[in-house]
Amino acid sequence: MLSNIFSLSFLVSLLAGTIRLATPILIPALGQIYTQRAGILNLSVEGTMLMGAISGFTVACATGSLWLGLLTGIVVGMLFSLIMAWLSITVRANQVIAGIGLNILGAGFAAYLYRVIFGIRSLPAQIDSFQQINIPVLSDLPIIGQIFIQHNILVYLAFLLVPLTWFVIEKTTFGLKIKAVGEHPKAADSKGISVYRIRYSAVLIGGAYAGMGGAFMTIAYMNSFTESVIGGRGYISVAVVIFARFLPSRAMWGALLFGLASALQLRLQALGAAIPSQLLLMLPYLATIAALIFASKKAEFPSAYTLPYSRLER
Amino acid sequence: MESKLKSTVKEVLGTVIMLALALLVGAVLVVISGNSPMEAYSTMLRGAFGSAQKICELFVELIPILLMAFGISVAFRAQLWNIGATGQFTIGAIAAAAVALYIPVPSGIAIPLSMIAAVVAAAFWAALAGWLKNRFNANEVITTLMLNYIANCFLLYLVNGPMQDPETDLSQSALVPVGMMLTRLFGDYRLHSGIFIMLIVTVIMFFFWKTNFGYRINLIGQGEKVATYAGVNVKRTTVMTMMLSGALIGLAGWIQIFGIQYRILSGIAGSYGDIATIVALLGALNPYGIIAAGVFFAALRCGGNSMQRMTDVPFSVVDVIEGLIIIFVIAKTIVNNKTLGLRDKFRRKQGGKAHVE
Structure with missing residues (x-):
C-alpha cells in the first residue's frame, strides 16, 4: 500500500489528475477576480456553473459541436449572471441573499431543463467529450509528457487565461476602472467612470467564466450531465479568490491545491486505500476551510466589497 | 398606528403579488413540459389540502x-x-x-x-x-x-x-x-x-x-x-x-x-x-x-x-418557483424602498418650499 503511494506511476497520475481537476475551479475563480475586484461578492457561481453545464451539454448534444456547446455555456453564464448584476447593482439587494436565491433557481432550472429536454431515461445521455490532444514526441515524453501534455485543449486554455486575466486587471485602463469602482466608487464616479457600467461588465465577465467552467464539467471532464455535476466547485472557486487575495497567479496555485486534494481522493480510492472513500471525499472541502483560515486575515478586501453604490447617498 | 397597519397590508399584498408572479412563471414551465398548468396546480392544491391525511x-x-x-x-x-x-x-x-x-x-x-x-x-x-x-x-x-x-x-x-x-x-x-x-x-x-x-x-x-x-x-x-x-x-x-x-x-x-x-x-x-x-x-x-x-x-x-x-410535471418546477420567489421578493423590497425614499425626498422638498413661502 505505502510502496504504491510512493511509486512513480502513482505520482504521475496524481499530478496529471491535479491539473485536470484544478481546471473547473480555476476558470470560474479567474472570472470572480474581476467581479470581486469590482466590489461584488457573487455567491451564485454554483448556480451559474450548473446553467452553463446543462446548456453547453444540450447544445453539444444537439449540434455535435463541442465548441458551440462551450460558447453556449459562456453566453448562458453571462445571461444568468445578468440577474445577479441587476439585483446587486441596480436593485442594490443584499448580495448574499441574492446569491442564495440564484443558486436555488439555477439548480432547479438546470434540473428542469435536463428533464424536459432529455426526458426520463435509464441511462444518462452521453456525448463524445473533448479528447486529450496528443502532440507527437512531447506527449510521449516520460513523466513530463504524461503530467503536462496529455490534457484536452480546454485545460490549456484555462491556464492561458491566468496571464490574460493578470494583464487585463493590472495593465489596462479597464482593469484600473474595475479596481477603482471596487475601492472607491464615489471617487471613480467623480472621475467620470460609470460605476454601474463597470460593475455590470465585471459581473458579466465573471458569469462568462463560470458558464465556461460549468460547460467544462459536462463536455470536457465528464460526458454527461447530472444534478450534482458541479458539486460545490462554484463555492470553492469563490473561496479560492479570497484565498488568492484577488490575484490571478495565486488563484492558479489555489486551484491546483484543490485539484490536488480531489485527485488524491480519487487516486487513493482507486488504490483501494484503507481510508474509507467517504472520508477522503471531505478533503477538498477541508482544504477550503484550511485555506480560508490561512488567507482571510491577510486578505485585503476591496474597500467597497459587497457595498452597493448609489449617487444619492453620501 | 394606522399607517403601520397600512404599510404592513401593503407589504403583504406586494409579497402575494410576487408569489402569484412566480406561480405564473411556473405555469409557463409546466406548459413547456407538455402538461396542463390547470391540472398541475389543481393536483398540487389537492395534494396539499385535499384530505385530512394531506393536511x-x-x-x-x-x-x-x-x-x-x-x-x-x-x-x-x-x-x-x-x-x-x-x-x-x-x-x-x-x-x-x-x-x-x-x-x-x-x-x-x-x-x-x-x-x-x-x-x-x-x-x-x-x-x-x-x-x-x-x-x-x-x-x-x-x-x-x-x-x-x-x-x-x-x-x-x-x-x-x-x-x-x-x-x-x-x-x-x-x-x-x-x-x-x-x-x-x-x-x-x-x-x-x-x-x-x-x-x-x-x-x-x-x-x-x-x-x-x-x-x-x-x-x-x-x-x-x-x-x-x-x-x-x-x-x-x-x-x-x-x-x-x-x-x-x-x-x-x-x-x-x-x-x-x-x-x-x-x-x-x-x-x-x-x-x-x-x-x-x-x-x-x-x-x-x-x-x-x-x-x-x-x-x-x-x-x-x-x-x-x-x-408528468417534473418536481424541479417547484424548485424553480422557489428560486423565483426569492428573487422577486428581493426585487420587490427594493422597488418599494426606492419609491418610498423618493416620495420622502419629494415631501421634504415641498415642505421646505412651504416654509420659505
Missing part, C-alpha cells in the same frame, strides 16, 4: 421547515449568513441516532439524552463557523457551506460503515428502539407528537426578540461598531448566536429521526436546508412572516410531490 402531511413537512427557519432567522438577524442548516441538521440527526442505538438506557432517559446530544452537537457544528469568523476572519458563508459537505461525507461514511444496519446492504443505520419513537397523533397518519415541540418553540420565538439576548443579536446585525458602542461583546455574541441557530436546527434533526425516519440514512437532510433558508428570508426574519411562509412552502412541497406522482 397531516402538511404539518409533518412544516415541523422541520419552521424549526430550521427559526434557527436560520436567529443567525441572519445578526447578519451572520448561516448557510449550513443542512450540515447542522445532519450532525444533529447523527448524534440523536448514535445515542438511541448505542447507549443502553431506558427510553425515559434515552429520549432526553438523545435530544440534548442532537442539540449540542448541531450547536457546536454551527459555532465552529462563528469561531472561525472571529478568530481568522473566515467568511461564514463559505465555511458553513463547506461544513455541509463535510457533514454529508461523514454521514455517508457512517451509514456505509460503522453505523450501517447489519441486516441490509442499504446506506442506512438500524432502526431506533420502538420505545423512543414519537407517538403518532391520528392513527396511521404520520403526524407525530413532535408538533408540540414545534408549537412551543414557535411561542418562544415570539418572546425571544424582546429578551436581552434577542436584543443583542439585533444589535450585532446593525454592524460591529454599533454593537460595540452599545456594550455588546461582539465575538462572544457571534458564537452564541451561531450556537442558538444550530441548536434549533439540530432539534429539527432530532424530531425527524424519532418522528419520521426512525434511523439515519444517506441524504437525510433532503432539501430542508434550502427551503428553510427561503422561508426565513421570505418571512422577513420575523415569527409571523416565517409561519406564513412556512405554511406556504410546506404546501408547495406536499403539492409538488403529489403533482410529480399524478402528472
Whole structure:
C-alpha cells in the first residue's frame, strides 16, 4: 500500500489528475477576480456553473459541436449572471441573499431543463467529450509528457487565461476602472467612470467564466450531465479568490491545491486505500476551510466589497 | 398606528403579488413540459389540502421547515449568513441516532439524552463557523457551506460503515428502539407528537426578540461598531448566536429521526436546508412572516410531490418557483424602498418650499 503511494506511476497520475481537476475551479475563480475586484461578492457561481453545464451539454448534444456547446455555456453564464448584476447593482439587494436565491433557481432550472429536454431515461445521455490532444514526441515524453501534455485543449486554455486575466486587471485602463469602482466608487464616479457600467461588465465577465467552467464539467471532464455535476466547485472557486487575495497567479496555485486534494481522493480510492472513500471525499472541502483560515486575515478586501453604490447617498 | 397597519397590508399584498408572479412563471414551465398548468396546480392544491391525511402531511413537512427557519432567522438577524442548516441538521440527526442505538438506557432517559446530544452537537457544528469568523476572519458563508459537505461525507461514511444496519446492504443505520419513537397523533397518519415541540418553540420565538439576548443579536446585525458602542461583546455574541441557530436546527434533526425516519440514512437532510433558508428570508426574519411562509412552502412541497406522482410535471418546477420567489421578493423590497425614499425626498422638498413661502 505505502510502496504504491510512493511509486512513480502513482505520482504521475496524481499530478496529471491535479491539473485536470484544478481546471473547473480555476476558470470560474479567474472570472470572480474581476467581479470581486469590482466590489461584488457573487455567491451564485454554483448556480451559474450548473446553467452553463446543462446548456453547453444540450447544445453539444444537439449540434455535435463541442465548441458551440462551450460558447453556449459562456453566453448562458453571462445571461444568468445578468440577474445577479441587476439585483446587486441596480436593485442594490443584499448580495448574499441574492446569491442564495440564484443558486436555488439555477439548480432547479438546470434540473428542469435536463428533464424536459432529455426526458426520463435509464441511462444518462452521453456525448463524445473533448479528447486529450496528443502532440507527437512531447506527449510521449516520460513523466513530463504524461503530467503536462496529455490534457484536452480546454485545460490549456484555462491556464492561458491566468496571464490574460493578470494583464487585463493590472495593465489596462479597464482593469484600473474595475479596481477603482471596487475601492472607491464615489471617487471613480467623480472621475467620470460609470460605476454601474463597470460593475455590470465585471459581473458579466465573471458569469462568462463560470458558464465556461460549468460547460467544462459536462463536455470536457465528464460526458454527461447530472444534478450534482458541479458539486460545490462554484463555492470553492469563490473561496479560492479570497484565498488568492484577488490575484490571478495565486488563484492558479489555489486551484491546483484543490485539484490536488480531489485527485488524491480519487487516486487513493482507486488504490483501494484503507481510508474509507467517504472520508477522503471531505478533503477538498477541508482544504477550503484550511485555506480560508490561512488567507482571510491577510486578505485585503476591496474597500467597497459587497457595498452597493448609489449617487444619492453620501 | 394606522399607517403601520397600512404599510404592513401593503407589504403583504406586494409579497402575494410576487408569489402569484412566480406561480405564473411556473405555469409557463409546466406548459413547456407538455402538461396542463390547470391540472398541475389543481393536483398540487389537492395534494396539499385535499384530505385530512394531506393536511397531516402538511404539518409533518412544516415541523422541520419552521424549526430550521427559526434557527436560520436567529443567525441572519445578526447578519451572520448561516448557510449550513443542512450540515447542522445532519450532525444533529447523527448524534440523536448514535445515542438511541448505542447507549443502553431506558427510553425515559434515552429520549432526553438523545435530544440534548442532537442539540449540542448541531450547536457546536454551527459555532465552529462563528469561531472561525472571529478568530481568522473566515467568511461564514463559505465555511458553513463547506461544513455541509463535510457533514454529508461523514454521514455517508457512517451509514456505509460503522453505523450501517447489519441486516441490509442499504446506506442506512438500524432502526431506533420502538420505545423512543414519537407517538403518532391520528392513527396511521404520520403526524407525530413532535408538533408540540414545534408549537412551543414557535411561542418562544415570539418572546425571544424582546429578551436581552434577542436584543443583542439585533444589535450585532446593525454592524460591529454599533454593537460595540452599545456594550455588546461582539465575538462572544457571534458564537452564541451561531450556537442558538444550530441548536434549533439540530432539534429539527432530532424530531425527524424519532418522528419520521426512525434511523439515519444517506441524504437525510433532503432539501430542508434550502427551503428553510427561503422561508426565513421570505418571512422577513420575523415569527409571523416565517409561519406564513412556512405554511406556504410546506404546501408547495406536499403539492409538488403529489403533482410529480399524478402528472408528468417534473418536481424541479417547484424548485424553480422557489428560486423565483426569492428573487422577486428581493426585487420587490427594493422597488418599494426606492419609491418610498423618493416620495420622502419629494415631501421634504415641498415642505421646505412651504416654509420659505
